[in-house]
Amino acid sequence: xxxxxFGFRCITVLLVTxxxxxxxxxxxxxxxxxxxxxxxxxxxxxxYFHLGMNYKEILLLIxxxxxxxxxxxxxxRILKSRGLGRWINHSELQEYxxxxxxxxxxxxxxxxxxxxxxxxxxxIDGYSRRIMWLEVGPSNNDPFIVAQYCxxxxxxxxxxxxxxxxxxxxxxxxxxxxxxFFQCEENSFLYDMRDSGMFCDxxxxxxxxxxxxxxxxxxxxxxxxxxxxxxxxxxxxxxxxSPSGRPDxxxxxxxxxxxxxxxxxxxxxxxxxxxxxxxxxxxxxxCTDEFCELASVIMQEKNIEMPKTAEMQ
Numbered sequence: 001x002x003x004x005x006f007g008f009r010c011i012t013v014l015l016v017t018x019x020x021x022x023x024x025x026x027x028x029x030x031x032x033x034x035x036x037x038x039x040x041x042x043x044x045x046x047x048y049f050h051l052g053m054n055y056k057e058i059l060l061l062i063x064x065x066x067x068x069x070x071x072x073x074x075x076x077r078i079l080k081s082r083g084l085g086r087w088i089n090h091s092e093l094q095e096y097x098x099x100x101x102x103x104x105x106x107x108x109x110x111x112x113x114x115x116x117x118x119x120x121x122x123x124i125d126g127y128s129r130r131i132m133w134l135e136v137g138p139s140n141n142d143p144f145i146v147a148q149y150c151x152x153x154x155x156x157x158x159x160x161x162x163x164x165x166x167x168x169x170x171x172x173x174x175x176x177x178x179x180x181f182f183q184c185e186e187n188s189f190l191y192d193m194r195d196s197g198m199f200c201d202x203x204x205x206x207x208x209x210x211x212x213x214x215x216x217x218x219x220x221x222x223x224x225x226x227x228x229x230x231x232x233x234x235x236x237x238x239x240x241x242s243p244s245g246r247p248d249x250x251x252x253x254x255x256x257x258x259x260x261x262x263x264x265x266x267x268x269x270x271x272x273x274x275x276x277x278x279x280x281x282x283x284x285x286x287c288t289d290e291f292c293e294l295a296s297v298i299m300q301e302k303n304i305e306m307p308k309t310a311e312m313q
């Protein structure tokens with residue numbers, strides 16, 4: 001946040017478009033099934049491959065949702081013709097990167113000794129692979145106990161990482177709350193600006209500046225998280241009503257788990273009627289047309305582009 005003059009700079013940190021864009025409140029169509037137009041089978045296969053789907057998932061998706069029924073051999077032949085393959089093309093595998101120590105911690109439990117009463121839980125730094133804590137106790141499912149392990153480590157090293165990546169169990173809800181408390185209340189530059197007097201949330205102009213500059217950045221981060229969540233693989237749960245697997249696969253291919261899609265089909269005409277009568281799409285930046293026009297003029301004069309990431313310079 002050093003050097004950020006909010007009152008003057010923030011209004012001039014947006015790419016000039018000349019028009020006020022409207023926000024379309026749906027996720028970007030990252031899956032081929034959500035994209036319009038005629039797409040070749042090979043292109044569809046390649047898209048699912050790059051999204052991290054395994055061979056079985058690709059075959060199910062292209063068969064049940066696109067109508068292309070292939071054998072495993074045919075699928076591998078198509079991928080090979082495009083220079084793709086999990087077993088020969090390691091460059092296609094997602095590369096793990098962290099920026100440095102305390103950028104990302106991974107936490108998880110170990111249940112092999114749980115039947116004997118020994119419940120193990122640990123955390124590891126993603127960059128150095130240093131074990132941050134490794135504890136054994138009567139439970140690794142109690143969110144208060146698991147959060148205590150994390151707090152003890154934070155107290156010992158004097159800080160918290162930028163990100164914590166747990167599994168999806170309910171035992172981690174308190175750690176998530178602790179992380180939000182540390183990051184948002186203490187270290188967020190938004191709170192820093194307000195606490196230092198650089199930003200006043202009662203000032204309408206400053207609020208417009210903030211929305212104008214950061215609304216799309218925040219939206220992109222939310223879309224990125226949603227895509228990663230929908231594509232990640234959930235582990236089996238003790239709750240039989242909560243199936244394991246990728247959310248996208250579970251949603252678009254319910255038949256593989258013996259359930260049916262309960263969607264109520266609605267015509268596009270009815271959608272448009274409902275939209276006209278009941279909806280009002282907000283502007284993309286959340287600001288008034290007048291403010292967007294003024295900001296565009298200032299941006300043009302200052303020749304400054306809009307921030308592309310959440311990392312403010």
